[in-house]
Amino acid sequence: MKSILLIIIYTTILFKVAAQNNITTDEWKKDISFLAKQMPLKHINLFKKTAKTEFELKTKQLINSIDTTFNKNKVIVEIAKIISSIKDGHSYLDDYYPLLKFKFSTFPFRLHEYKDGIYIQATHYSFKQHLGAKVLSINGININKCSHIVSSMFPIENKWGEKLLSKYGLTSPEVLNAFHITNNNRITYEIELNKKKTFLTLSPSDKVQQPSESFGIVTDKEWASANSFTNTPLPLYLTNLNKLYWYSYDFSTKTMYVQFNLVNNSENQNLLDFFDEVISKASAFKIKKFILDLRLNIGGETKFINPIVEKLSKSKAINKSKTFYVLISRRTFSSAQLISYGLKNKSKAIFVGEPTSINSHFFANSRKNIELPNSGLKISLSTREWKATEENQKCQYPDYLIEETFKDYQLNIDTTLNKALSDQ
Structure with a gap:
């Protein structure tokens, strides 16, 4: 009985994945139109931080711009941008929110922004020779500018949220391609390690699955962190x-x-x-x-x-x-x-x-309350407002x-x- 149940579940998952990969342009447009109508109904106060006219304009522009050149990942990023435009840290596209799960693949390293720059904080063991490198640019674009560009797909409320979330996009070939930071299959990072600058060129074939982590810290046994090779004890x-x-x-x-x-x-x-x-x-x-x-x-x-x-x-x-x-x-x-x-x-x-x-005034208590009819993508939206201070900070x-x-x-x-x- 358990075997039959597992087969049914596995078959259902495969069917959904296949269906999502075969969505037509018209079906994507219908999904976005559905999203635009449902978000104001499901969110507690959708237009508190974003004007209704601005939200409607963005969704219309996206619907009009989608054509056969848009692949699945590009559309997913654009949908995430629509949701993130309301500036609510608790409203997001399920499976594409780094605090919970980030379904896009990654190159074999994880970045973190420190006071003195953006560095390779962790890598897959096959890539550990690059641990501790400072990242200067991607395809000739300043790394801080790249960080700001990709941040628009994440539910960010302030600059510290951008520091936290955007780094996931900077190592994802799907995200970099969707934002046209790269328009081909080669992505070049300019890095500095031991006071020497060099270029690191990767292709989508170099990507790996996201590493396992605990509370935002990479704990995957096949990965190494930049603080692993010192004689000092862990903090x-x-x-x-x-x-x-x-x-x-x-x-x-x-x-x-x-x-x-x-x-x-x-x-x-x-x-x-x-x-x-x-x-x-x-x-x-x-x-x-x-x-x-x-x-x-x-x-x-x-x-x-x-x-x-x-x-x-x-x-x-x-x-x-x-x-x-x-x-x-x-x-x-x-x-x-x-x-x-x-x-x-x-x-x-x-x-x-x-x-x-x-x-300090934020929306929360997210619920998975929208499922797009054609793609099956799920969106969680806030259902309550919290105020930790009298005046918003x-x-x-x-x-x-x-x-x-x-x-x-x-x-x-x-x-x-x-x-x-x-x-x-």
Whole structure:
């Protein structure tokens, strides 16, 4: 019985893939027209950040421009651009949103933007000789300009969201082709490694599947990271990427470190029970520093927000000036940002790190509420608005801005945590 069920599922998947590859120009146009009509009905407030006339013009222009020269990937990118034009970090084209899943292939390296530029942070082992190279351009176009160009397909609300998401597009041959950064089968990256500039030319045959990752960090066994070849130990935030949350205590400095990676229950422990345990230990240990690390946390269940904020704010051991520190970054998103803002409003916490990647007034609670009739593409749209502050802010800005350099990452120096630990 199980074998029959698996065959049915597999056959259904193959049928859907084949159908998507054989969609006609008219069918794509009908899908986009359907999308344009459904988005205002399904989204809680589609035209808050984008004018209705602008949205309608973009969809009409796309419908009129599609012809037989548009391949499937080009149309998918254009549909993603339409959805992203509403500037809502929680509304996206399913399977093409890097925070959850990015179905396009990648060249055998992953980029990251640091304070001093965009670098190859991780590679497939067959490509590791290029680890740590700084990327200067793609096909002669400045890398920062390329980053901005491809960012239009991602649901971005501020420049930190662009830093976070656009790098996925810069290594995808499908994306680069769709944006005409390349118009042929050869893609040339200008890179600098060990103070020597060189050119790296790739073709679609060099592409691989996206590597497995945990909380945005590449953990694939067939890949290597630029910080793997140093004698220094990994920073704390990279040591337990298989856990949703955990804590450690340094008896010599009386410092408790809590890494909180997802706002949800783990398989082994209820989230609120975890924080009860943390607060109890903090009181028993008579801590001098309490570090809550939200840097890898992209959110989760909203029902936990207020209880966590209340528990930490009411703890006499934790909620003290120069004791309580919260680490945030461009990945601190959604429910995690609401927790961070809640602590900013109700506690004495000091915030260290990067600004967050969404506005303080944002839409969320996404639902898969549109399926395009011909392609079968699914779109998730926000169904609720959240306001973490009275007046909308572009992001949550830290008290201490710490921007990591590539050298910091390569040598496993956690400048953000170090600032919190050294602050007096």
